[in-house]
Amino acid sequence: MYEFTFHQPETLDEAAQIFAHADDGQFIAGGQTIVPVMKQRLAMPSDIIDLGRISDLEGISLDGDLLTIGAMTTHAEVAASQDVKKAIPALAHLADEIGDPAVRNRGTIGGSIANNDPAADYPAALLGLGATIHTVTRAIPTDDFFTGMFETALDEGEVIVRVSIPVPEKAAYVKFPQPASRFALVGVFVAKTADGVRVAVTGAGPCVFRVKEMEQALDKDFSAAVLKGISVPDDGLNSDLHASADYRASLVSTLARRAVAQAQ
Amino acid sequence: MEKYGIGQPVRRKEDVRFITGTGTYIDDVAPEKLTHAFVLRSPFAHAKILSIDTSEAEAMPGVLGIITGKDWMAEGFTPIPTKSGVAKKIDGSPLNQPERHCFAIDRARYVGEPVAVVVAETLNQAQDAAELIEVDYEELPSVTDARRALEDGAPRIWDDIEGNFCLDFELGDKEATDKAFAEADHVVSLDLVNNRVTAVPIEPRGAVAEYDAASDSYKLQNATQNVHANRATFADVLKVPADAIHHVAPDVGGGFGAKNSGYPEPPILLYAAKQFGRPVKWINDRNEGFQSDTHGRAQFSKVELALDKEGKFLGLRTRTIGDIGAYCWTVGPFTPTGGSARTQGGAYLIPAMYYSAVATFTNTMPTDPYRGAGRPEASYQIERIVQHAAETLGFDQVELRRKNLMPADSLPRKTPMGLDVDSGDFPEVFERTLKMTDRAGFEERVSESREKGLRRGFSIAPYLECTGGAPKEFAGIAFEKDGTVTLRVGSQSTGMGHETSKPQILAHTLGIDFNKVQFVQADTKATPIGGGHGGSRNLEVGGNAVLKAANAVVDKAKVLAAHLLNSNTDDMEFADGTFTDVKTKQTVSMDDVIAASFEKGRLPDGMEPGSLDTDSTFEREVISCPNGCHAAEVEVDPETGAVRVEHYWVIDDFGPIINPMLADGQVMGGVAQGLGQALMEQIVYDDEDGQLVTGSLMDYALPRADSMPRMELGYYEDAPTAKNPLGVKGAGEAGCCGAPPAIVNAVLEALREDGVTHIDMPLTPEKVWRAIVDAKR
Amino acid sequence: MSVISLTVNGNPVTVDVEARSLLSRVLRDQLSLTGTHVGCDTSQCGACVVHVDGKPVKSCTMLAVQAAGTDVTTIEGLARDGKLHPMQEAFRENHGLQCGFCTPGMIMSAVALAEHNPDLDEAAVRKGLEGNLCRCTGYQNIVHAVLDGAKAMRG
Incomplete structure (x- = not known):
């Protein structure tokens, strides 16, 4: 897997802000597709934004x-x-x-x-x-x-x-x-x-x-x-x-x- | 004692580690200052390597160094030779053997061939650097289908080998067979594909290498099935003495043949450990495994059977094209030739047989033994052609088989293939299997299936097997004062339970406590020789080695027992752990004798403390012939082509069963792999560009829990072989000899009404569906 | 690198991890819990199954940073006070393992299956293990083990 910066926003606004500032942001929900894809170095996001903490x-x-x-x-x-x-x-x-x-x-x-x-x-x-x-x-x-x-x-x-x-x-x-x-x-x-x-x-x-x-x-x-x-x-x-x-x-x-x- | 004796379902010693997560597999090995290697593999099936530029990669953080084929050749390292038991062509000239170096030197010949190895502080760093290695390839035309590789004008894989031809082979009496065919009332013929598959042990391959400069010696911990033979190979490659390498296998997570070979990565690691002065670990990931673990089967055969009016078999003729991949791997050329010839004809009495084969190079990962290595192919060939004969000539499949089985009174018998079938009762095993299958209820089950719009089919497949692997084995027994006994063996378990079955033999023979036996395997320092694992040799060779060593201990202990009882050695009898003087009826236990063996004052003249310790070597003279019978009932959905195996039955003749629980495990695991080959497993390379299409578990299907039927098993133990003292015949590979034909034939029986006569393995839903559609047209 | 705190096998743990580290790697390499195995790259084999907050997950398909604050149980955490978990016992008793490599994940899946399904039958066990591959056993003894283990867990 390539390196990336990990974020765990708690609101949708915060998530949007992080995404807007990232070079190549990628949201991660359950990760059951994106994690295997990244493991095989088929994707190279700069930032991973975990939606798991957003109660909405x-x-x-x-x-x-x-x-x-x-x-x-x-x-x-x-x-x-x-x-x-x-x-x-x-x-x-x-x-x-x-x-x-x-x-x-x-x-x-x-x-x-x-x-x-x-x-x-x-x-x-x-x-x-x-x-x-x-x-x-x-x-x-x-x-x-x-x-x-x-x-x-x-x-x-x-x-x-x-x-x-x-x-x-x-x-x-x-x-x-x-x-x-x-x-x-x-x-x-x-x-x-x-x-x-x-x-x-x-x-x-x-x-x-x-x-x-x-x-x-x-x-x-x-x-x-x-x-x-x-x-x-x-x-x-x-x-x-x-x-x-x-x-x-x-x-x-x-x-x-x-x-x-x-x-x- | 009886609880742990021979024949008892003793629970496994090794399980205590495995169920608590405290086993030590190769990726759990982590010496201090460990570095990590990543193998850069060829992305092309066939390409010239014009240049490799590692400069940018070498400058990456954490990188200790990069090794390429050029560096390798500069060291003068030698290629890995094949050890194929068949090494000559029919004309007596040696097989065509291209040099197999640990790297692709100036040309890559299959997808996944090692091109460079990066060693770095972390695996991520090694992988990051590997992406910056610039390899200038010039792609060449490739050929991945063995039949096409033999055609005129096919891409040439080796400049100096014409026609991609490795060797040809024949066995049997051609003239007699041709005569049988000429005089036969019926001749049936089938073209069969034995699909290319791979073992997929759930633990990927991997190794850890260390180098000690002070002693100029190496330690290699390796997920291998065979430490001694591979040590010799690696030492030869690196031009060091064999004893400079201490080769150890930790707990190994399955092998099935795919961990048997001399692979290129371990010698590269040994070199890297010396070069960079640090321990180096390499673990294949699963996707790399599909590219670089040896594959198996991969045969194309024409099978012909000659019969008389009544259905008696008169002759069998098989012609095979064996795909051995880009190189002669460790024993690759043997499997489609000698390996597939021996058990031709299976359980039947066929007076005339002739087998011929060619082994062919292709731009694919080489093939090497996979569970059964030639016997599953032979078993599939005979049982498919017998089923085909029954269907096309109008015989009942059960009757036709019954009529032609080798009668018990025909044994011992040497088959036309030279196989010495000394023991067994094929008709009895066949009838017992048939009895389990509830034939009476079959028609009702067919009706029930039909009501659901499904088809149901049944078939029965007797099989004949033979053992293989290294004929010699070592066992060493050493006693400690505290009563523990250490058993060192050169055979190796990769999951089969030797840590239990071998001490069972020892404890039973000596009459000592099973729980006091410590077990050591797969360590070149612990035993002088070792055959590792392969060819169902564990009990047949390794078990007999333990028995032989244990019997030698008994002989020595008898002398001491006589001394302790003031008796004559000749008057001593030994049974159930007790020595008895037949005249005085005085007794002494083996435990007491062992205890006495450490006390100088209790020993006879000339006997030293510790002298019960025994090293022994057993050598198999003739291979044994496990045999048995499988039967399957399947349900087919004609609309989707889906196949479900509903019932499965097996009776095996492995000789006496040492541990029925472990034997069951071998059979059921073998059936699962056979079912996988029959219904879902297949390595596929793209015809055009030679890319590996089934490069991960997303595309290579393995049987899951819900793919498997409930299996009913039984054993026929009344015909021990006289070929070895335990009377055992080998159990490990039988399951995948019987399962493919039993399942495929049952499916074809189900589809008889649709006019389907043959489908090549694997019987995937699409292939089954298409066969039905095509037959309707 | 980021510092995460979580509970592993009942013990609070704080560990400094790379964002790209998988939970499986952190358990194995940084916490020395090598019972969790990795047998594939595509979430198929299930050798890496652990429980996160009581639910089975594939630890090779979860970033370690995502496990911050969770309660993780691995195969090493099943036995309590030196006594094997009934499911571990059942695997041994039924010969539900051979090479042992798939076993930790298989047992973790089995325990969760039994916990969440009071009325397990053979078909439910076979379906419930669809995410765990075994290449040695042919599954039959695994199925027996899970049914026996589940029964023992119910007491």
Whole structure:
């Protein structure tokens, strides 16, 4: 790892100040991505700004049909939360499938979505649930948030504070793990929401995406059978050692059907 | 005493350290004034090294110095020769052996080959400096696929070696085999890939070197499986006498063959320790391990089986291309040749066999023994072709196997490959295994799977194994006045529990307290010779060495016991720790005799205090043949291609079991590695640029707890081998001989209805899915 | 360098660390607690698992400075008053280890798993150990050990 200066601000203002003055500042939430990246000397930030001491970023609350999760909430906390289990069991289940128990005790929802790894699980959930990402300055609908591979709508230095998620009628997440890393080779999140059905896919493309054709079909009839014959084109899907594009496309269809069948 | 005797599941002595975090592994070794080495490795699969500029790096803070290939050659250090047991081509000329120096000198030939070593006060400083070393490379075309390496016009890895050819090899009767094929009713054939894998011991490789100027001698602490042989190698390289290097292995965190070889880093460290006058530590990180730990398997084979109308096997013909990587590593050329030939044909009676192979250079990390080294390949070949014969010719897979197993009354028998199978009962072991598998309930389980949209398949795989490794072993027994006994051995545990099983043999034989035995291994100062570990030799060679030394102690003690009882030595009998005069019925215990051995006044004339101490060497004459049978039941999801092994059964014939708990551990660990090879593990190099694609645990998949089925194990102990006094046959590698064919064949049986006839390992979800899709077309 | 204070195995500790030092390195190199092992670079193997404030974490994927003020337990801190922790006993009794290198992390994960799941069964143990790799045992005896250890912990 390269040398850097470490900061542990206690307020968002303080964090913003430090970031503004750093040559190449980098926020660290749970650190489960950035620490391995720095260990391998693939990143060289001048300053690491730990968000772990900022109390504004914590907590889970359920208010009517809106679930709110602080950005620094760990995967383990989401998985274990009675509120989450009650409101969106699929989300608790998804959180419980990220990494492994030790990773889940450090990794956070804010860190995961800010990083927007193409094979991460949370982007599928938030896009699938039509969540809103709240930063210090604004609220960003997830449809506008995930913009590309490791790219988001966040501005330089903009910190995620919390996400708010409308509770769906039913939802499910089905993940097919890459055998080595156990990231999603493909993961499909299906939700029947007040604004219609949403189907979000992670792992398959360079960035999480929705499958409109499936959504329209499911809007008419929320059943696995209706998805028969609907597939996503291979074009633009990821192709690598573990799965080529056509296999990923096939998994999208299979997992979507299974998710619909499991949705509760 | 009985509690700790042979055959008892004695709990392990070494565990007390390991479960409390007080073991000492190589990275825990930290002598005073320690410095740290970082190895700069080639980023290219094949490149000329035009120049190396270390000036900027040397000026970095904390840097003691940098060593390059040029410096190395200037010292006149010598290359590391191969010790391959097969060293001649078919025409009798020596194998093509390029010089393997500890550094890439003017050309790098695989990704990860050492180019320079930085020594600094801290590892971070060494790494910071390494980034400033300017290496001017000229990239060359590379070839990483052994089949392509043999083609005309393939990039040439060694200027003076045409066709990337190392050696060819043959064994068996070609004429008789060709005749068997010509006269056969059926001939089936398969092209098989034995995927390139690597051992991934959870402890990475590493070493700490120290130099003492006053005595001009070195101490090397090293996470190795083999201190004596590697000391000799390193001493030769550095042109110093072997006894100038004290080579010790601390607790070693797994090896599986990958810690056996003469690697380049330790001699570099020894040199650096002398050069810079400070102890030097180097620890590979995991990613470096994938580049620079030896790989295994990597064979491409055509296997053909000839059968008569009834399904009797008439002949087996195997032709293999073995990928040995860029160099002849320690025993690399042996594995695809002699190593894979011996157990061809497995547990079956096949009258005619012929095996031929070529070993080929590629721009990859060299291959060397990985758990089994040739036997898993042979086992996979025979069991795949038998399964294929059953499926394509319409035989029942169980019946076809049953019909062709070596009958018990055919033993002892020398196979057409020259292997001396002296003991065992293949049909009995097969039937016992089959009995465990609940065949009666299988159809119901198939239906249950089908209701879930899944397929279920079963297969059974008898295997024949053989031992290997160094044939000689040392054991030394020394007694102390306080009753403790020190057992020094030249064999080595890297997790297998020798600290328990060896004292078990000693305590049982002498009838003394197991807990009083101190155990010393893997130290060139403690034993004059040592074979370390490899080839499942621990009990077969090392255990017999302990037995031989212990028996010699008994013989000496008998003389003293007779003296103590005023008896004749010839009248003394020894059993369960007690000497008895058969005439007078007087007795004296071994403990008393040992105590007396320190008292001058109680000794007979000519016997000195301490004279029970015994050093002994055992030499194996003929390798043994562990054997057994595996069976697997799998479930396959045809929509995703995911495979789950649902049930697993094994019966092994290892001869008498010294410690069943440890034997179980060996079998289950071997099955896990076999399952890994069958379903998920594979080292992949990019075809175009020779880069290592599976460079970390993010891409190289290892079995986890939830990848493994529950395994049911059993032993057949009624056929001890007469080849050694303990009657044991070796247990360490058997698991990964049986598992790949049992699992792969079970998957293919499950997919029979889909028209799938073959999938190459590893059976990843995509490959399984694609095979189903392709078969539908 | 920054000075951090934390509790390690029940003892208050103050240590001067580089910002880039991982918790695993500080435990091993500066506090001589070498029972915590490092077997990979990508957070996969789990040999480095320790408890931070009672929860298992991968100490190779946490900066030591982030552990300031926390309560850390390593494998060396499990045995109390010379008596092995029931999970340690269970690993030995069930032959849940061979080379021992993954064992400290495996035991730390197992203890946390048992503490947080009163009704462990075989499947839950296998899933609960998904972040710990063992190359020697084939896991079966580890699973037995964790079930036995969990039972003993419940008393």
